Amino acid sequence: MKKVLIITYYWPPAGGPGVQRWLKFVKYLRDYNIEPVVYIPENPTYPLKDESLQAEVPENLKVLKHRIFEPYAAAKFFSKKETQTISSGIIVKEENQSFLQKMMLYIRGNFFIPDARKFWIKPSVKYLEKSLEEEQISTIITTGPPHSLHLIGLQLKKKKNMKWLADFRDPWTNIGYHEKLKLTKSSRQKHIAMEKEVLNAADHVLVTSFSTKKEFEAKTTKPVSVITNGFDTEIASENIELDQKFTFSHIGSLLSGRNPQNLWKALGEIIRENSGFAKDFELKLVGAVSEEVLNSIKAEGLEKQLKIQQYVPHPEAIIFQRKSEVLLLIEIDSNETTGIIPGKVFEYMAAKRPILALGPAEWDVRKILExxxxxxxxxYSEKEEIKGYLLQLYSDYKNGRLQVNSENTDRYHRRSLTEELANLLKEL
Structure with a gap:
């Protein structure tokens, strides 16, 4: 059985989308004659925790751990709230940033390159050199962000000449928040140089979207493959009853950049024009919601229909998805986000409920939905088209016909995606 080492920062009990991808790969890799070994920090700082994910870790999985120094922990004496905001990747709009947030962003962007987990690189390389020999591992996988983990892979590649797969859950230099980090010209060039070295040293580059594949193929001669995120079947839909209300649910963080004001306007207009819709409709937001988004929703008269639920464990999130009449999928409207395919789009598919998606015109998700x-x-700009679709959905709901007849979704099951990964690893 081929043995591989997976170097990841996010692992149960971490919550949020970052942990799902490799937890699910590890869950199924043994089915394809590959034995995973996982390397994680011993004392990580996770912005979100979800203890329920511990149950999905396979039995007898070998997990290697080594301590990490994270400057966010040392910075807590400034402000716990602001430190957690920065460490979770939430970038507050510049006009709403405090002096402390601006200072921390500048320090984060220019003193911790590629990111604040850089202090884990050197001790990890030293620790893993010995462990790789003891475990008889000849193939390593690094997954980022944090992209400093790819630098661990780079050093091990140089020292041990191992086979190396670099997995990018998000882009690196082309990711949207880089513009918010107040990078100097020198810092930007360091990121570009690191990204280039990683892309050209890895034996194979793995990405989650078609746009990122196109971007990286222009930067390396090494093979670049797409294996998207996906859905699993840990909860049976047959036992879940749909909401009685005409519910629209968004599962996950809804921060300032994701604020589709024309959707709220269209809903507000329908509520004012249609008393039946106003009585039946309910907007459920499950996860963190910014004040700006809340203010936009309330400004359109939707406060009575609004229900907010803070972060819930993953199994509960799945139930929210499958109970909802309609599922909302919202991405920031920018060129930098065209290659971002949220993991929840695949879970939405598994829920077999209609998806209303808003995002940039060339968004990769559009291709998947089609x-x-x-x-x-x-x-974002198509208010009248959105309004027309909302009315169509409501008509189907009132007539008991609100359903989705999706097709070709099995290819996005986590087991099928893991088979793709296993075949790729066996070819290395």
Whole structure:
């Protein structure tokens, strides 16, 4: 059985989307004759925790751990709230930033390159050199962000000449928040140089979206493959009853950048024009919601229909998805986010509920929704088109016909995606 080492920062009890991808790969890799070994920090700082994910870690999995120094922990004497905001990747709009947040962003961007987990690189390389020999591992996988983990892979590649797969859950230099980090010209060049070295040293580059594949293929001669995120089947839908209300649910963080004001306007207009819709409709937001988004929703008269639920464990999030009449998928409207495919789009597919998606015109999700007939995509600007679709959904709801006839979704099951990964690893 081929043995591989997976170097990841996020691992149960970490919550949020970052942990899902490799937890699910590890769950199924043994089915394809590959034995995973996982390397994680011994004392990480996770912005979100979800203890329920511990149950998905396979029995007898070898997990290697080594201590990490994270400057966020040392910075807590400034402000716990602001430190957690920075460490979780939430970037507050510049006009709303305090002096402390601006200072911490500048320090984060220019003193911790590629990121604040850089202090884990050197001790990890030293620790893993010995462990790789003891475990008889000849293939390593690094997954980022944090992209400092790719630098661990780079050093091990140089020292041990191992086979190395570099997995990018998000882009590196082309990710949207880089513009918010107040990078100097020198810092930006360091990121570009690091990214280039990683892309050209790895034996294979793995990405989660078609746009990122296109971006990276222009930067390396090494093979670049897409294996998206996906859905699993840990909860049976048959036992879950749909909401009685005409519910629209968004699962996950809804921060200032994701604020589709034309959706709220369209909903507000329908509520004022249709008393039946106003009585039946309910907007559920599950996860962190920014004040700006809340203010936009309330400004359109939707406060009575609004229900907010803070972060819930993953199994509960799945139930929210499958109970909802309609699922909302919202991405920041920018060129930098065209290659971001949120993991929840695949879980939404598994819920078999209509998806209303809003994002940039060339968003990769649009292609997936069209191929699977799992939902309808709109640009932020298409208020009248959105309104028309809302009325169509409501009519189907009132007539008991609100359903989705999706197709070709099995390819996005985590087991199928793991088979793709296993085949790739065996070819290395």
């Amino acid at each position: 191929e699977t007939a799992a939902g309808q995509f709109f640009k």
